[in-house]
Amino acid sequence: MALSCSCLLLLKSTGGDPPPTASELFLYTYVWCGSLATSHPNNTTLQRKLREVLRQLNSVRQSLQHEEKMLNTPPLSVEDCCCLSALRCFQENLHVQFNVKEKTQGGKLYNSLKNSITKRGLCSSTNSGDDQATCQNCTSHPKETAREFFNRLESLIQKGISRLS
Numbered sequence: 020m021a022l023s024c025s026c027l028l029l030l031k032s033t034g035g036d037p038p039p040t041a042s043e044l045f046l047y048t049y050v051w052c053g054s055l056a057t058s059h060p061n062n063t064t065l066q067r068k069l070r071e072v073l074r075q076l077n078s079v080r081q082s083l084q085h086e087e088k089m090l091n092t093p094p095l096s097v098e099d100c101c102c103l104s105a106l107r108c109f110q111e112n113l114h115v116q117f118n119v120k121e122k123t124q125g126g127k128l129y130n131s132l133k134n135s136i137t138k139r140g141l142c143s144s145t146n147s148g149d150d151q152a153t154c155q156n157c158t159s160h161p162k163e164t165a166r167e168f169f170n171r172l173e174s175l176i177q178k179g180i181s182r183l184s
Contacts, residue, residue: 062183065140069180072137075128076176080169082124083117090116092163092171093155101154102142102175106132108157109172141179 090112093105110132119125131137
């Protein structure tokens with residue numbers, strides 16, 4: 020509420036403009052409250068997003084017939100400090116190796132993996148990935164089959180859902 024009051028003071032001190040109407044105050048408060056809700060999603064929202072990503076992953080896995088393709092794949096157990104680095108590796112491989120388009124299932128999965136809610140749900144620390152010196156570069160991960168690539172991405176998502184339960 021303090022922020023909305025300071026917003027009102029700012030509005031009143033902008034010169035000769037009349038004070039805001041009741042509907043303008045409602046709109047300002049609505050936008051401010053909405054920004055608070057999206058900046059700190061709760062565990063239910065995070066779980067819902069991760070389940071959506073899991074459904075997209077399963078859809079992509081079924082639609083792609085590239086079982087023989089070899090991809091740089093992060094390890095099965097990713098340290099939390101390298102969670103974002105591993106997630107970026109999955110994103111890059113999905114984008115480059117499978118040439119995903121925005122309106123395809125692969126494109127939806129790619130965009131979901133980039134989503135801040137997905138990142139927050141997968142990586143328990145919001146600072147995960149900041150210490151890049153200790154994380155492996157994507158190209159240094161061993162190459163695995165596409166099947167293993169998708170299995171490990173699924174495992175990372177499942178761990179995020181379990182952690183939030």
